[in-house]
Amino acid sequence: QKEVEQDPGPLSVPEGAIVSLNCTYSNSAFQYFMWYRQYSRKGPELLMYTYSSGNKEDGRFTAQVDKSSKYISLFIRDSQPSDSATYLCAMSPLYNTDKLIFGTGTRLQVFP
Amino acid sequence: NAGVTQTPKFQVLKTGQSMTLQCAQDMNHNSMYWYRQDPGMGLRLIYYSASEGTTDKGEVPNGYNVSRLNKREFSLRLESAAPSQTSVYFCASSERSGGVNIQYFGAGTRLSVL
Numbered sequence: 391q392k393e394v395e396q397d398p399g400p401l402s403v404p405e406g407a408i409v410s411l412n413c414t415y416s417n418s419a420f421q422y423f424m425w426y427r428q429y430s431r432k433g434p435e436l437l438m439y440t441y442s443s444g445n446k447e448d449g450r451f452t453a454q455v456d457k458s459s460k461y462i463s464l465f466i467r468d469s470q471p472s473d474s475a476t477y478l479c480a481m482s483p484l485y486n487t488d489k490l491i492f493g494t495g496t497r498l499q500v501f502p
Numbered sequence: 503n504a505g506v507t508q509t510p511k512f513q514v515l516k517t518g519q520s521m522t523l524q525c526a527q528d529m530n531h532n533s534m535y536w537y538r539q540d541p542g543m544g545l546r547l548i549y550y551s552a553s554e555g556t557t558d559k560g561e562v563p564n565g566y567n568v569s570r571l572n573k574r575e576f577s578l579r580l581e582s583a584a585p586s587q588t589s590v591y592f593c594a595s596s597e598r599s600g601g602v603n604i605q606y607f608g609a610g611t612r613l614s615v616l
Contacts, residue, residue, distance in 0.1 A: 422602045424602075433506070433607030433609050433610055434545070435606075435607065436605070436606075441601070478544065480545075487598070487602060487603040488552060490605060492545040494542060494544035495544060
């Protein structure tokens, strides 16, 4: 079993839809949770991160962490065609933040 | 501001050939990383370097060697390429911000081994 599981998609939604992207994990030591966005043929770039449980909002993006369920989510409101990309979750324990464990990524397509 | 620069962008090798993937960062970061990305497997860490002069194995180090030449540069070498090493390779560097380690990635090197 992988430490981090992520549905690969693809997920196809119309412009303006609310998108929910999710990851589950098995290591209860994970404390930092990140979302990276990767456009086609580009490197991943950090979208946002959260520490421990709770929510964090940045514009149209909201990250949620539920440590009791070992489940994290990224919500995208009013999705745009420019949001079409692969979204990777990543996480690390407090004792070793040098190493990130990545999910496989979910490919999202937002059509006009 | 270049960030993390990887060369080459594309490479085709024959089985048994060797090559070195180059990576340089201009953000004065201490830590640098090499990942490979394969369909359905996500990003897997090959090697990383926490500081100049130190390197450590990651999840999939077999068949690779690395050199942290100085603070800016971290190279990945394939001594005898195999078809299983066909992949997209990403270099990253990181800084610590408020306790979290934020990694910045290069654009990748697409390698095919025939």
